[in-house]
Amino acid sequence: AQSVTQLGSHVSVSEGALVLLRCNYSSSVPPYLFWYVQYPNQGLQLLLKYTSAATLVKGINGFEAEFKKSETSFHLTKPSAHMSDAAEYFCAVSDWTSYDKVIFGPGTSLSVIP
Amino acid sequence: DVKVTQSSRYLVKRTGEKVFLECVQDMDHENMFWYRQDPGLGLRLIYFSYDVKMKEKGDIPEGYSVSREKKERFSLILESASTNQTSMYLCASRDREAESNEQFFGPGTRLTVL
Numbered sequence: 001a002q003s004v005t006q007l008g009s010h011v012s013v014s015e016g017a018l019v020l021l022r023c024n025y026s027s028s029v030p031p032y033l034f035w036y037v038q039y040p041n042q043g044l045q046l047l048l049k050y051t052s053a054a055t056l057v058k059g060i061n062g063f064e065a066e067f068k069k070s071e072t073s074f075h076l077t078k079p080s081a082h083m084s085d086a087a088e089y090f091c092a093v094s095d096w097t098s099y100d101k102v103i104f105g106p107g108t109s110l111s112v113i114p
Numbered sequence: 115d116v117k118v119t120q121s122s123r124y125l126v127k128r129t130g131e132k133v134f135l136e137c138v139q140d141m142d143h144e145n146m147f148w149y150r151q152d153p154g155l156g157l158r159l160i161y162f163s164y165d166v167k168m169k170e171k172g173d174i175p176e177g178y179s180v181s182r183e184k185k186e187r188f189s190l191i192l193e194s195a196s197t198n199q200t201s202m203y204l205c206a207s208r209d210r211e212a213e214s215n216e217q218f219f220g221p222g223t224r225l226t227v228l
Binding site for chain 1: 118159162164206208213214217218222
């Protein structure tokens with residue numbers, strides 16, 4: 001079965017610093033990959049998705065992620081953190097062999113320090 | 115825009131009560147999902163439905179049942195609520211014909227079972 005790992009359950013960065021949230025997946029075929037964000041007391045919102053069109057994917061709010069097949073990674077980055085980026089971030093992978101389900105990682109909580 | 119709504123944002127129930135969580139989507143999506151979210155565990159799939167009156171067990175179906183009588187509505191039922199079902203419950207929907215596997219989420223229901 002596929003799985004998703006996110007290194008670091010909590011990440012803290014200073015305002016204006018680089019944001020790097022790590023995601024690795026296990027898959028025998030190139031999957032569809034997603035990053036979702038969850039702000040406090042809200043549902044999940046799609047940040048960006050990889051669907052094999054381009055390895056560097058740009059999303060909302062200045063975030064981007066790069067698909068690296070050789071490393072089975074899909075790390076999320078933002079050049080300059082803003083206070084409003086404080087949230088929970090989930091990496092997810094789809095598996096077409098499993099009824100269109102999406103498998104979520106455990107999440108990374110991002111704190112932004114003023 | 116796709117809109118997924120959930121009947122309650124916060125719910126408090128007593129052990130043994132029957133609990134209904136309702137989810138409605140307005141984009142004619144075939145697929146609908148129920149997840150529970152717990153700290154450190156990410157989202158875990160309880161049940162999903164790929165069409166009216168069709169359902170499939172997810173990874174943690176024990177203690178839950180579902181109902182999909184109309185395409186836009188997907189209900190999660192806790193037949194006899196227990197304290198270990200205290201959690202955040204998230205509903206999602208998906209267009210089965212979409213190229214990617216993007217899911218659209220509701221705001222969540224935070225259920226507390228006393």
